[in-house]
Amino acid sequence: MVCTEWMEVTRAALSTLRPRQWVMDQVIDMFGIKTTLHRPDLLYLPSTVIVNCTKKKNPCIWNQYISGTYKPVNGATIRKVFIPLIKDKHWWACICDMESKTNYILNSSNSVQSYDVHNTTIDTVAKLSPILARSSPSYYPMRFLHSHRVITLKVPQQSNNFDCGAHVLRYLSMLDCELGDWQNPDNYQRMPDFRKSVMMQLLSWDANTRTEYK
Known part of the structure; x- marks a missing residue:
């Protein structure tokens, strides 16, 4: 069963997919869940979960996300974990x-x-790792996320001050690609068209619990 707390996007949030807009977290989270929904090898961590867990406002929210959430997950089968991050x-x-x-x-x-x-x-990965690992014995491999080596990829740079969220959406859409695809400038052309494509996907997705657009 899909947990509706993370499966709705408001009119205001969707409007941030228009050109020259800073993309809101609701949009990124919903697209992240949609992208990984039927993939046991992929795990998306919503920004809401990350903030609440790392700041200890509600450390139980991770268990709520997994237990009532969008799919059963086994840490041993996960190949990639996608973590959206935001600061300023x-x-x-x-x-x-x-x-x-x-x-x-x-x-x-x-x-x-x-x-x-x-x-x-x-810092965020170090705080998340034990929280994920404690949630279930099957999540034990997640405990070691913080000990992985860290590499900053040289990816194409945005030419403005508002496309950072759109780039994160693009990374999500290329989770099955090779590292070189993330670094290929051709994959970041026509961002307004890509934003429109994401908007249409979210509008037409049956799991979207908002009915005002249907």
């Missing part, structure tokens, strides 16, 4: 590759201090 309204992503034991940082703006991005990523 700048989005970037960490993709944890369980097979190579590598955490890749994908950051579309060098205007944000790479030192801050690097340290924030490491």
